[in-house]
Amino acid sequence: MTNSTFTRRGVLKTGAVTGAGLALPTIFTSSASAFTNEPTGSTVKFGFNVPQTGPYAEEGLDELRAQELAVEHINGMGDGGMLNTFTSKALDGTGILGKKVEFVTGDTQTKSDAARASAKSMIEKDGVVMINGGSSSGVAIAVQGLCQEAGIIFMAGLTHSNDTTGKDRKANGFRHFFNAYMSGAALAPVLEKEYGTERRAYHLTADYTWGYTQQESIQSFTEAMGWETVNNVLTPVGAGDFSSYITPVLQSGADVLILNHYGGDMVNSLTQAVQFGLRDKMVNGKQFEIVVPLYSELMAAGAGENIKGVFGSMNWNWQLQDAGTKAFVQSFGQKYGRPPSNSAHTCYVQTLLYADAVARAGSFNPCAVAEALEGFEFDGMGNGPTLYRADDHQCFKDVLVMKGAENPTTQYDTLEVVEVTPRAQVEYAPNHPMFGGDAATLGTCNDGA
Amino acid sequence: MDAILLQILNGLDKGSAYALIALGLTLIFGTLGVVNFAHGALFMIGAFCAVVMQRLLNLSYEVVDPTRTDFLGNPLKVQMPYVESWFGTEFGGGLIEWSVPLSILLAIPVMVGLGFAMERGLIKHFYKRPHADQILVTFGLAIVLQEIIKYFFGANPIPTTSPDLFSGSFDFGVLLGFDPNTIIYPYWRMVYFLFALIIIGGVFSFLQFTTFGMVVRAGMADRETVGLLGINIDRRFTIMFGLAAAVAGLAGVMYAPILSPNYHMGMDFLVLSFVVVVVGGMGSLPGAVLAGFLLGILQSFASMNEVKSIIPGIDQVIIYLIAIIILLTRPRGLMGRKGVMED
Incomplete structure (x- = not known):
């Protein structure tokens, strides 16, 4: 027989004391590690996840240049760039909340799995508090999902699909860049003015999320003004030779070709369409026209002379004459000897906006930062008065309608600004059907605690 | 009918590129027995010979236009090509305009030299190694070149314009x-x-x-016997490697106005060209x-x-589908010879 010294009361007392003892350090340290990668030293680390290899490496390089410049300006180096024109004055050039900003970089390779792996590594190994950058909607949506799970903020780079802040929107994700719907809303009135209301459009569309939403948006807006959509053909990404997709256009009776392509695909499809003489043809008694709804300066340079007179849209362009743009172009140009691209601009602005939100929130806690960004209205960043809408974390601002310049003087002014479409014209309801309807929600903010 | 004719025409230029790359691949495989995964990179480097020639002809000095x-508000520095100041605007401008055809003159020595260097410097060390090793080393080389x-x-x-x-x-x-x-086809x-x-x-x-060609063909049929006749077949095969590289390079040079050269264009053609060879x-x-x-035509x-x-x-699988059908019905391919890769 064994005599036990345990009593029910004794076990309960011991358990309570042990439990309290174990909980004590957590209670005392909860403010030090209350959220993912809470910075504890004198520095804070940002993660810049951009394509450094692969077809968009050139664009990624320009994003990195801008991000590095933004960090310099936050830390008080250089001429301050847009911090001088930004309407919020929470940043004083001494870092953020007394901490100097450092950064690490990752290579998205413009592949969703590689982008998630590099973001995960930066979050887990380098302890970054925020991920910024990228040049693809597929990548942005994948990394945004990861940041949501990890409990850090994702400040998207160049992503134009409606889905990023539509059906795939996330509480931890924020997009400054415009989207496909806004391109359609801005372009349609200009196309109507230039080409009339009786046109037959043929779409060639990149076979992935961005292509689908852009095609849907452009078709919706052009049909609303009276255009007929003859056909929409999906083309594989990286097809190279688009001749077999271009030649049926002539036999379709279409008099406008809309290229829902980006990057190398846009360069090749546009070049080949011009080589096949499409722009020299008269169809239905009208001059045949080509439209490239989403432009980028780097891609425009790749298309060379073929881009002359072709309409498209952009988030921002260095040729704008507002104070914010001038300050950024001056700062970027002095450092790198070239004007910034619109992907560089959006990454620069996103980095400053994040830093500013932290400063205003007084905390790096992602949910506090998200709250500071939601509904934030600002100006002085090159796009006029801008709103970070709380409902879907999409920025609303003016959109640029661009055209290939007839007589460029350098490799940097191959595009010219045709019209600055006012913000009111590109706004839409948060539950718009193209953005996931009523089913699309941000979910709840995750701080990783 | 017009649509069919149009697609036949479309397939011709793509088919031409496949045929030229596959021709080089077959030459190398037939002579040296090497499966060269760097052949697409040679096509890409050929296209970049056109880019280099274009840049050489566009070498400029700066003239300040007050x-x-x-973009920074400084007086614009206008680039003036040297060839235009040396030979006049008309002739100099013409040289720049014809940079792609002229780059053939650059591509031939560059590609032959590169072919020799590749074969002598790297690939010859892998002749007696398994095909898997050859594929790995040539694939690695392709990535390095890219x-x-x-x-x-x-x-x-x-x-790069025509x-x-x-x-x-x-x-x-x-x-x-x-x-x-209804049936249009670009001149280039x-x-x-x-x-x-x-x-x-x-x-x-x-x-x-x-x-020379006769000896090479004899070597392709029976390398050992040709060697026993006292002919240095290895040297001839090295020259054939240089020739195959030049063919791929020239295919790339002239393709530059069709597909703007980029560093990974070779890979896109390589896989399809291997299917073509098979x-x-x-x-x-x-x-x-x-x-x-x-x-090329079937893909169109x-x-x-x-x-x-x-x-x-x-359109994405047709080439592979055809390859499966051909290999099931004619395991040696359309015109394959008995004994090749069958030992």
Whole structure:
């Protein structure tokens, strides 16, 4: 027989004391590690996840240049760039909340799995508090999902699909860049003015999320003004030779070709369409026209002379004459000897906006930062008065309608600004059907605690 | 009918590129027994020879134009090409405009030299190694070459234009009695097709009608016996490697105005060209050419909307589907020889 010294009361007392003892350090340290990668030293680390290899490496390089410049300006180096024109004055050039900003970089390779792996590594190994950058909607949506799970903020780079802040929107994700719907809303009135209301459009569309939403948006807006959509053909990404997709256009009776392509695909499809003489043809008694709804300066340079007179849209362009743009172009140009691209601009602005939100929130806690960004209205960043809408974390601002310049003087002014479409014209309801309807929600903010 | 004719024309230039790359691949495999995964990179480097020539001819000095400003507000520095100041605007401008055809002169020595360097410096050490090792080392070499090109030229496609004489397109529809604008074909693609025929004809003539070619063909059939006759077949095979590299390079040079050169363009062609070689028959030069044109045209047909509406996505798999059918019905390919890769 064994005599036990345990009593029910004794076990309960011991358990309570042990439990309290174990909980004590957590209670005392909860403010030090209350959220993912809470910075504890004198520095804070940002993660810049951009394509450094692969077809968009050139664009990624320009994003990195801008991000590095933004960090310099936050830390008080250089001429301050847009911090001088930004309407919020929470940043004083001494870092953020007394901490100097450092950064690490990752290579998205413009592949969703590689982008998630590099973001995960930066979050887990380098302890970054925020991920910024990228040049693809597929990548942005994948990394945004990861940041949501990890409990850090994702400040998207160049992503134009409606889905990023539509059906795939996330509480931890924020997009400054415009989207496909806004391109359609801005372009349609200009196309109507230039080409009339009786046109037959043929779409060639990149076979992935961005292509689908852009095609849907452009078709919706052009049909609303009276255009007929003859056909929409999906083309594989990286097809190279688009001749077999271009030649049926002539036999379709279409008099406008809309290229829902980006990057190398846009360069090749546009070049080949011009080589096949499409722009020299008269169809239905009208001059045949080509439209490239989403432009980028780097891609425009790749298309060379073929881009002359072709309409498209952009988030921002260095040729704008507002104070914010001038300050950024001056700062970027002095450092790198070239004007910034619109992907560089959006990454620069996103980095400053994040830093500013932290400063205003007084905390790096992602949910506090998200709250500071939601509904934030600002100006002085090159796009006029801008709103970070709380409902879907999409920025609303003016959109640029661009055209290939007839007589460029350098490799940097191959595009010219045709019209600055006012913000009111590109706004839409948060539950718009193209953005996931009523089913699309941000979910709840995750701080990783 | 007009749509069918149009797709045949479309397939010709793509088929020409496949045929030229596959021809080089077959030459190397037939002579040296090496499966060269760096062959697509040679095509890409050829295209960049056109870019280099374009840049060489556009080498400029700066002239400050005080009436205009750059993006920072400083007086604009206008680039004036040296060739225009040396030879006059008309002739100098003409040289710049004809940079792609002129770059053939640059591509031949560069590609032959590169071929020799590749073969002597790296690939010869892998002759007695398994095919898997050869594939790995040549694939690695292709990635290295790609990255070197990207380092110097960036990742964006670089526009490379054909001479003005060949810009625009020819209306075959009018010629054949169809409606205008129904069958059009760019002049440069016609040039490319003719160029490919000349190169293919040249290679076949070289192998068929010269003593050197005869020895090479004998070596391809029975390397050991030719060696026993006291002929240094290895040296001839090295030259053939250089020739194959030059063929791939020239294919790339002339393709530059069709597809703006970028550092990974070779990989896109490489895989398809290997399928072409397999369909044509390993080691068969006529097979490689025949399969190149055949698959190029079939790929164009598969891209037709009418075909894709019946079988969605067929344009992406047609080449591989044909390869499966050919290998099931004719395991040696269309014109494959007995004994090649069968030991």
